[in-house]
Amino acid sequence: AQSVTQPDIHITVSEGASLELRCNYSYGATPYLFWYVQSPGQGLQLLLKYFSGDTLVQGIKGFEAEFKRSQSSFNLRKPSVHWSDAAEYFCAVAARGGGNKLTFGTGTQLKVEL
């Protein structure tokens, strides 16, 4: 079965600084990979996804993520963080051909200092 690790529970960055959120997965092959964001009191919104092809994926709100097979990682990045990016971020994986089930990490809470 697949699993996801988000090693950083909390991250604080200054507005305008760059951001990288880490995600490592465990799976026997290349999975489908996702990043979701959750604002307080809200559901999850999809930021971006990787299914195949170019390993650098562009998403909404200026986010991007890079799939690195050798490191089993799918880290999320943003070059300049805005105060409105403060939220919780979840990495998720799904097995190819394994049914439509997502496995989520425990999340990273992002705080943005003005």
Add this chain to the structure above:
Amino acid sequence: ETGVTQTPRHLVMGMTNKKSLKCEQHLGHNAMYWYKQSAKKPLELMFVYNFKEQTENNSVPSRFSPECPNSSHLFLHLHTLQPEDSALYLCASGLVEFDEQFFGPGTRLTVL
């Protein structure tokens, strides 16, 4: 309405009450999901419905009873809950053929 909607947004119930959560999707999807989100724990998949048929029950206690009358509606019937069942319950929908899921805003449930 667009996307995935959930009602009610907040619910407080006693352990002897019976209540239901409702989810509706307006995206033309054929799969629907219930998740439980508790503090400091990963999202827990509870149930999966593909084409209105339940295909996954992730060892959920019988005090949670799902119902999917059609591909657009999903219910979670609750009875004799425990305080540890207090959580945010999220509904999601998607296409069986793909793994991307779209989430509703959730129902914040408190069991007294």
